[in-house]
Amino acid sequence: QQQVKQSPQSLIVQKGGISIINCAYENTAFDYFPWYQQFPGKGPALLIAIRPDVSEKKEGRFTISFNKSAKQFSLHIMDSQPGDSATYFCAASKGFKTIFGAGTRLFVKA
Amino acid sequence: DAGVIQSPRHEVTEMGQEVTLRCKPISGHDYLFWYRQTMMRGLELLIYFNNNVPIDDSGMPEDRFSAKMPNASFSTLKIQPSEPRDSAVYFCASCRAPSSGNTIYFGEGSWLTVV
Numbered sequence: 001q002q003q004v005k006q007s008p009q010s011l012i013v014q015k016g017g018i019s020i021i022n023c024a025y026e027n028t029a030f031d032y033f034p035w036y037q038q039f040p041g042k043g044p045a046l047l048i049a050i051r052p053d054v055s056e057k058k059e060g061r062f063t064i065s066f067n068k069s070a071k072q073f074s075l076h077i078m079d080s081q082p083g084d085s086a087t088y089f090c091a092a093s094k095g096f097k098t099i100f101g102a103g104t105r106l107f108v109k110a
Numbered sequence: 111d112a113g114v115i116q117s118p119r120h121e122v123t124e125m126g127q128e129v130t131l132r133c134k135p136i137s138g139h140d141y142l143f144w145y146r147q148t149m150m151r152g153l154e155l156l157i158y159f160n161n162n163v164p165i166d167d168s169g170m171p172e173d174r175f176s177a178k179m180p181n182a183s184f185s186t187l188k189i190q191p192s193e194p195r196d197s198a199v200y201f202c203a204s205c206r207a208p209s210s211g212n213t214i215y216f217g218e219g220s221w222l223t224v225v
Contacts, residue, residue: 034213041218041219042218042219043114043201043203043216043217043218043219044153044201044216045215045216046213046214049213089152089153096141096158096160096165096205097155097158097166098155098214099155100152100153101152102152103152103153
């Protein structure tokens with residue numbers, strides 16, 4: 001019930017393309033769904049987040065789509081750039097406890 | 111703000127030795143977390159503190175692991191004795207309040223290699 005399943009494990013996208021990362025959760029008590037971005041040698045940093053009462057949130061080139069009935073959410077990176085190459089973690093949280101997905105290593109080819 | 115500060119950044123130690131990782135959370139943050147990151151298991155929550163008190167240590171893998179937070183600005187994670195399977199990146203993180211939606215701020219991690 002505490003798991004957050006993330007796919008794909010790795011992703012290669014051409015510059016200018018759309019990167020899509022998917023996550024699924026089981027526990028309906030989760031009420032906050034952040035995405036974290038991690039560059040090599042650094043700690044994860046919050047990228048964008050959504051609450052389950054909203055179906056979509058957009059910040060610049062980054063969009064979260066949320067499907068509450070399916071218990072799924074996804075990150076879309078539009079016009080992907082080489083600088084977006086990083087590991088992306090979805091997460092689900094309730095109160096103080098945040099459960100992370102396994103991560104997706106994104107590589108954007110120039 | 112300086113962010114979450116961890117030390118050492120890199121540690122190589124021999125099996126059986128004691129390892130102590132240190133963390134200074136962001137000032138004013140009530141919660142402190144210790145995470146471990148490995149390729150196999152991803153980001154795992156080991157333990158977290160609220161106002162310096164350990165709240166949940168169910169993620170601590172074994173009795174060889176212990177964590178303390180003697181004051182609001184300092185925490186340690188100790189492994190004694192260390193084993194090669196403890197090799198991982200250990201992150202300290204902090205956040206301001208217990209309600210959902212508060213951003214967790216991570217340090218840059220302590221890269222531990224046990225040989």
